[in-house]
Amino acid sequence: MTTDGQTRRFGGLTLEHDREWDYELDRIADAVEERDVETIGLQFPQGLKRQAPGVADDITDYVDRDVTALISGQPCYGACDVDMQLARQTDLFVHFGHTAMSESEGIIYVPLYSNVDPSPIIDEALAEFPDELDELGLVTTAQHVHRLEEMREQIEAAGYTVHTRKGAERLSREGQVLGCNYASADLPVDQLLYVGGGQFHPVGLAMEHPDKDVVIADPVNNLVTDATAEEFIKQRYGAVHRAMDAETWGVVYCTKIGQGRFERAQEIVANNDDAYLITTDEVTPDRLRSFGLDAYVNTGCPRVTTDDGAQFPAPLLTPGEYEIAVGNKPLDSLSFDTFHGTW
């Protein structure tokens, strides 16, 4: 292995923390050597796919062997969504951008940490809390979780008691949330501080924890806002109501490795003669439209159901919402569809 990787700036991923990236490149290069790798599979989330060719060049330039890089063209939205076909086809497989949900032989996870300093936006968020607030729960995403201890120290220095937890097997790091699991926010507090970019994670947080106040400190867009799930919750009730008239049901079993709840899907179908089990890797409006059924239950990613549900040709419900629609459970049992376990 060459050693100039320690100083060279690699073109593949233009993150500022080159040392982190160089370290990871070494980790990949070591595995290539150790395992006599001839083919290496590379998988990136949607927003980073454009970096894939540069990363492929970095790796093939850096290692001392002839390796063929295969880049996954499958959509990818999380660590639940490992391209297992490519992983099986290649000698080594590298999944970028997410922390490991479950460690597997032959798969390297390369989380990509943000280089943005969250401390200014955390200060801004703290300034907006009422004076009487003295404790809060702190959660963040995979992109910022490497700075959790810095965040905690900053907030404690401002006089607060900070609560965090790891929460669930599915979450690899203390304080981390996923779009489908907010167990790290099961904390004895009324106030949660979410540090991270975008609306995707805090909306789920607000759905899962409707009894808590959620403040978003977004270091990427430099904004402090309140998270609310009100609009989503209204949509969920609307979808459940529309599905109450359904005579035929499609029950989707998602075949992505970290999204499969086959037993739940099979149980629904076994108890409803007008329900049909449909298997697919991507749960999209087009794929379900082909079947022309009255309503669908998605046992795969709950965020497809809650965030994209309105785009589907018929009501798309979570398993819990299905139980309400067919009268097995009361309307007020409606809650966020958390994913447990790994695979």
Place this chain on the structure above:
Amino acid sequence: MTTDGQTRRFGGLTLEHDREWDYELDRIADAVEERDVETIGLQFPQGLKRQAPGVADDITDYVDRDVTALISGQPCYGACDVDMQLARQTDLFVHFGHTAMSESEGIIYVPLYSNVDPSPIIDEALAEFPDELDELGLVTTAQHVHRLEEMREQIEAAGYTVHTRKGAERLSREGQVLGCNYASADLPVDQLLYVGGGQFHPVGLAMEHPDKDVVIADPVNNLVTDATAEEFIKQRYGAVHRAMDAETWGVVYCTKIGQGRFERAQEIVANNDDAYLITTDEVTPDRLRSFGLDAYVNTGCPRVTTDDGAQFPAPLLTPGEYEIAVGNKPLDSLSFDTFHGTW
């Protein structure tokens, strides 16, 4: 097994030839018994997915065991496109609507034959041929291939010599064409008669055999027309020209079982430092757009390239067209990208 299937009209597929369908249901039921089947996978082409719930009911009602039917929600456009993940997950797998491209243990192929009588439209087509024509080549699709001998007799009775052949391993039946293989039309004639619905197959036929006249006798839409590929061929030249400026290339290896040409893809990448190997099961504009490369080579289904190419964000070429674009072959070598072999 119950025997009333012989007389009962099943609701699943509303084809008129119930005897054919009943026979197939018996074939499925026998396999369920013989193999102690608990889970059965069902796969339908796009246009028949709406029938899937009815067919699932037919099967589960008809067999004497508790079986769970799993319906594939993956897109499916041919026998090249077997949902292998579902096939592996189920005890028995039934692929509807296509003839077998390759026989596999545990997979039953149920071709669905059209009940439309093609003889009136064949008579109409023959009436339009010039008097001096005395021989022609006859080809048809999987939906009509069960009537090939009837067609031959009708055309011979009208005074023509009729040529047919099986052509290729990929084609399971004499006289059959696929969208990616027209070897059954490699016949010592200038005139081809294609009996079948739609434009999809005859356009490919005209691209593959530009030296022959192709007349379409369409018994479904009751039309006689000439097939021409002129517009498609112009588009192909256009795409090749636009790709000549490309600096970076994505080379798509399609992971569908009957569409994989990995060695061809790998060969291109090995000889071009600016080409990157991308693996995917569906070759769609969205999936390629994520990578932002200048041009793409599709080693998967050639009909995605020729028929849908204009919808892609950058030029999408067949492997042969790529060789022209990079200067390895002359422009006049442009030809239809035939798929050989099975898997």
